[in-house]
Amino acid sequence: MTTSNQNTVENQPLITKKELTRMCFNTGALGMEYSWNYPRQMHMAFLLMIDKQLKKIYKDNPEGYAEALTRHMEFFNITPQLAPFVGGIVLSMEEERNKGLIDGSAISGVKAALMGPLSGIGDSIFLGCIRVIALGVGLSLAQQGNILGPILYFLIYNIPAFLVRVFGAHLGYDLGFTYLQKAQANGTMDKLMHAAGILGIMVIGSMTCDMFWAEVSLKIGSGETAQTLQEILDGIMPGLVGLGVTWTYYWALGKKVGPVKLILLTVVFGIVMAYFGIMAA
Template sequence: MKIGQNISKDEKKLVKQLFWRSMTMYASVNFVSMGGGGFAYSMMPFINKFYDNDKDKAEALNRNAQYFSTTIPFSSFIMGIAASMEKENSQRDDFDAESINAIKTSLMGPLAGIGDSLFWGVWRVVAAGLAINFARSGNVLAPIVFLVLFNVPNFLLRYYGGFLGYSLGSKYIEKIYANGLIEILTKAASVLGLIMVGAMTIDLINFETTLTWSMNGEEILNVQEVLDDIFPGLIPMIITLVSFKLLNSKKVSVIGLILILMAVGVVLSLLGIV
């Protein structure tokens, strides 16, 4: 199948706008939504095209501004799928809008793993190695060689990824609805998304206590080793669940939670617990 052959001329213009706007995805990053603001900005041409009233547009923008983080070259592919789902949502009264974020969340983790390994772990090293050979010989084109080698595949994947995502989304989402499989897809995507977010917890949250008990100058108990034997990552999980509970209660803002965690970390450090 030729990429983009089932997309109208007007929609192709929208996908091209998505490509250019996707370059701002990490222009504004925060710990709440990461690249969510840039994602929503990239989706705005579709939102303005598909939705007629301000309420629907506001809901779509809020939906697409939620947490999003993946390897940049693959971001436009997910944006294309999300755009095709927004189109379906604008046309179908029975469309489950929550499935849009479910699909986004389920895709961003696996694609981030592939993209980081491919672009940052492999291709960047290859491009740098070739450029270093130019630099050793005193060739001033060395940095240009690196930038071209690294970025050409990046931009090609980002450009055609948007068309591929939008094309696949438009083609298969309609079939899924016709077969009555949308609820299964949404459930599966939600489960996979929760698994990916849960896996990120142990990777992003680090807590190791230095507490030990000694007797007659000999260490008899290492608290961290006991915790690791009982349940590796237990404290990070508890911190995550407590943070989620506080945020979900609406009693503590994100900034407030960050300040609380910083204060607790400083106090625990001063007490010699961590």
């Protein structure tokens, strides 16, 4: 085989369209919320969804496969119907990672950057729109005793959901593979990795405000001029309490404190602080 032919083979996608379609219907993809937990949410289901393809990508690289398994046990949360789209992009990047062309942190950064925007779009479409329409049609017929009520609800909601899953997986893989090939050719891969890291940090930063709630009710001063400590902290920087707690958790996890222990400590801490009036109940 000539060098030209070798390059052509190396630049061909490794995962077939049939394999991508099957990925959309496996246990991980359809059970994206079955293994949901507070510390990392959908991470196990996402890994299960792409595991068969990871084995194919890293069949001659057991260390790379182990690294990929560890990487995809990180926090992940998204509208379930859009998970295959992210899976497609991730698989295309894992192929490049196996060739040594990108760093594993770029894959984690892209995943983190996609979670927030896609969840906002997906939740609005599937939960705020399609599900409402499906319920409206299904309930109106069910109240009349029409058997088509539950059937139409099932079809109206699930047909778009499965179409998005399948076409999303193919689009994500093709988009990722095509873009990565171009990025390697014109030298923008380093910029992509840098931008993915920035976006990942921004998403994590915004999550500290959106996913953490606590109010310090302790008052400073007396009479009408009294202010809660929460108001003072918000005046310095909104979300400062959430940021501080997030970094505390990050530090504790670095010291090998388990997530379950952190959850129990948080519950006890919250009860004690609320009892003494330091934090709002």
